[in-house]
Amino acid sequence: MGKGKQTKQQILATALNVATATSLNDLTIGGLATITGLSKSGLFGHFNSKENLQLEVLEYAQSIFTDAVIQPTVNMNSAMEKLLTTVECWLNWYRSQGSSCIFVSTSVEFDDQPGAIQDLVKKRLQQWLEYLTQLAQTAANEGQMKGDARQFVFELYSLYLGSQQMVWVGFEDEQHTRFKCALSALIQRYQ
Amino acid sequence: MGKGKQTKQQILATALNVATATSLNDLTIGGLATITGLSKSGLFGHFNSKENLQLEVLEYAQSIFTDAVIQPTVNMNSAMEKLLTTVECWLNWYRSQGSSCIFVSTSVEFDDQPGAIQDLVKKRLQQWLEYLTQLAQTAANEGQMKGDARQFVFELYSLYLGSQQMVWVGFEDEQHTRFKCALSALIQRYQ
DNA sequence: TATAAAAACGAACGTTCGTACTTTTTTGAG
DNA sequence: CTCAAAAAAGTACGAACGTTCGTTTTTATA
Incomplete structure (x- = not known):
């Protein structure tokens, strides 16, 4: 990996931390340059626009997410086991990011801000919901579940959202007891 | 009501619309002045700081919310009836605001931004959750429910959050069928 | 080791924003 | 109608931001 790509990866890792801790819009080229020890224009040269930086941060987050949540279950043969492990990894992912998920915050942040970022965020969320639905549907086909797989995912994702919000106000504990x-x-209701 | 207060109310009504359609931080003094037909400094004089404007927008939203969601049930004597009507009004409130709830978006927006706004947002959310819990608890005392009232509210609020997000990506319809x-x-699980 | 390309830098620009002043206009009570 | 107070306007400033451009330094290959 050349020097350029190496620096870029390091920038993206830092940028993801910043964007997760604040927001994707609060991510500032000058601020990010200071943290990474680069000059403003030096950092800018890697992306050529703020929007490109934001998009690349999202794609970088996606690659980490895939490794942490999807990859671990790839060799499992029971869909139900896959599903349960996925949810567990999903919670761990959220915790590993400092108790906030960039996909959730960007969904809210860009839901009224059309453009390339909104398109990407929306697509990723749709894909994730479809993936979960597929898992639930397969589990149903294997006789481990019954009922509407989409409705199941709707409620599952709702709980994921709720758990994060309510940890924040102290209505849920850090171990996600209410979520679990x-x-x-x-x-139980679906089997 | 003097001219000043009258203008201020009109500003706040417009500001709430803008903040709901975009975000509380994207609310701009210059932009709001243009929309309301005032000068930048003229509008500024009503609030003396952007943070005050934002705080007053939140309080204005709260007053509308109270009228739309809490007031309608004030004369009901069955807690269960109150609860069901509240949820219905809650959905109507969300729809009346153009399918987005300023309390939800500000919760996400300010969850990592300490200050007076975060304090207010957090307090209001806590109060709302307590209010719902109280309703559920009373319904339980009246024999119309059983189980952990807080857990019930946790799941109810989760569904509210989920429904909004998933309308956005087309996983839920505008009638909130999956939510309902x-x-x-x-x-049913709690009775 | 020579050298062209890649990476990083430094300074500047145009814009947007919140805020501070002063001045003008409008309001409403006596 | 008067006139002080309130409301609104006009102007200006400083800071932060994304971006551009010319230059310098570093990298990696031949």
Whole structure:
């Protein structure tokens, strides 16, 4: 890997941390340059626009997310086992990012801001929901679940969102007890 | 009501629309002045700082929210009836605001931005969750529900969050069918 | 080691924003 | 109608931001 790509990866790693801790719009080229020890224009040269930087941050986040949440289950043969492990990794991912998920915050941040970033965020969320649906549907086909797979995913994702918000206001604890409680009730209801 | 207060109310109404359609931070003094037909400094004089403007927008939103969601149930004597009507009004509020809730977006926007605004947003959300819990608890005391009232509210609020996000990506329809489906399953599970 | 390309730098520009002043206009009570 | 107070306007400033451009330094290959 050449020097350029190497620096870029390092910038993206830092940028993801900053964007997760604040927001994708609060990500500033000058600020990011200071943190990474580069000059403003030196950093800028890697992306040629702020929007490109933001898009690349999202793609970088996606690659980490895939490694942390999707990859671990790739060799499992039971869909139900896949599903349960995925949810566990999903929570771990969220915690590893400092108790906030960039995909959730960007969804809210860009839901009224048309453009390339919104398009990407929306597409990724749709893909993720479809992936979960597929998992649930396969589990159903294998006789481990019954009912509407999409409705199941709707409720599962809702709980994921709710858990994050409510940890923030102290209505949910850091171990996501209420989430897990609701999850087992949800699973029970669908089997 | 003097001229000053009258203008201020009009500014706040417009500001709430803008903040709901974009975000509380994207609310701009110059932009808001243009929309309301005032000069930048003329509008500024009503608030003396952007943060004050934002705080007053939140309080204005709260007053509307109270009228639309809490007031309608004030004369009901069955807690369960109150609860169901509240949820219905809650959905209507969300729709009346152009399918986005300023309390939800500000919660995400300011969850990592300490200050007076974050404090207010957090307090209001806590109050709302407590209010819902109180409703559920009273319904339980009246024999119309059983189980953990807080857990019930956790799941209810999660569904509210989820419904909004998933309307956005087309995983939920505008009539909130999945929300209502999940809601009745939730209620059934708790009675 | 020579050398062209890649990477990084430094300074500047145009714009947007919040805010501070002063001045003008409008309001409403006596 | 008067006139002080309130409301609104006009102008200006400083800071932060994304971006451009010319230059310098570093990298990596032949």
